Amino acid sequence: MKLYGYWRSSASYRVRIALNLKRAAYEQVPVHLVKQEQFSPDYLALSPSGVVPALVTDDGRVLLQSLAICEWLDETVSGPNLLPDNEYDRARTRAIAQLIACDVHPLGNTRVQAYLRAEMGQDDARMTAWLHKWITTGLAAVEAMIEGSTRFAVGNRASLADICIVPQLYNARRFSVDLTPYPKLLAIDEEAARQQPFIDAAPERQPDAPPP
Numbered sequence: 001m002k003l004y005g006y007w008r009s010s011a012s013y014r015v016r017i018a019l020n021l022k023r024a025a026y027e028q029v030p031v032h033l034v035k036q037e038q039f040s041p042d043y044l045a046l047s048p049s050g051v052v053p054a055l056v057t058d059d060g061r062v063l064l065q066s067l068a069i070c071e072w073l074d075e076t077v078s079g080p081n082l083l084p085d086n087e088y089d090r091a092r093t094r095a096i097a098q099l100i101a102c103d104v105h106p107l108g109n110t111r112v113q114a115y116l117r118a119e120m121g122q123d124d125a126r127m128t129a130w131l132h133k134w135i136t137t138g139l140a141a142v143e144a145m146i147e148g149s150t151r152f153a154v155g156n157r158a159s160l161a162d163i164c165i166v167p168q169l170y171n172a173r174r175f176s177v178d179l180t181p182y183p184k185l186l187a188i189d190e191e192a193a194r195q196q197p198f199i200d201a202a203p204e205r206q207p208d209a210p211p212p
């Protein structure tokens with residue numbers, strides 16, 4: 001499989017974690033978002049909306065949208081399940097994943113930030129306020145959705161929820177968001193930081209990450 005992604009992209013990070021949890025072999029094809037490689041004709045032929053990630057399967061089919069890719073991996077690749085066994089927990093897992101992927105992440109996307117700056121005249125301070133507003137609103141909701149004290153967001157096994165939480169926390173730190181109001185999320189992050197699939201998926205460990 002070939003994963004088209006970018007080292008610092010949260011959506012690519014999600015798929016890397018899922019691939020690693022499944023112990024699936026994959027090759028990475030970097031798409032440099034800052035150099036706008038996502039808008040090259042070759043990449044747009046793969047991903048018409050011009051976003052990463054895209055996963056090209058061994059038989060040449062193209063899969064798009066990180067959550068859809070993770071669910072496809074769960075259905076087709078053996079290894080630990082990325083969704084819990086019972087319906088209620090699966091719904092909770094998807095709710096957390098979708099809250100992050102659909103309600104929070106798009107508001108801070110590269111193209112949204114570029115538009116707010118260039119077309120709406122927003123400066124650094126207002127951009128930071130915008131990003132903090134939506135990241136903190138989302139993280140507070142996810143913190144409140146976590147029931148009990150389990151090692152991961154839903155139960156004691158990493159799931160699609162954690163696959164979304166960990167990259168979102170990375171993104172929040174990148175924009176200097178104070179994470180102390182979210183102790184449950186920080187505990188999940190600490191647990192994930194001890195597990196090799198999450199460690200290997202970290203942005204700084206990717207082949208296209210700049211040297212430290």
Ligand SMILES: N[C@@H](CCC(=O)N[C@@H](CS)C(=O)NCC(=O)O)C(=O)O
Binds near residue numbers: 010051064
């Ligand atoms: N909903 C999509 C989001 C993909 C997405 O927005 N990716 C970002 C990087 S995290 C991107 O490619 N942005 C490029 C841009 O905004 O121009 C998914 O989950 O795959």
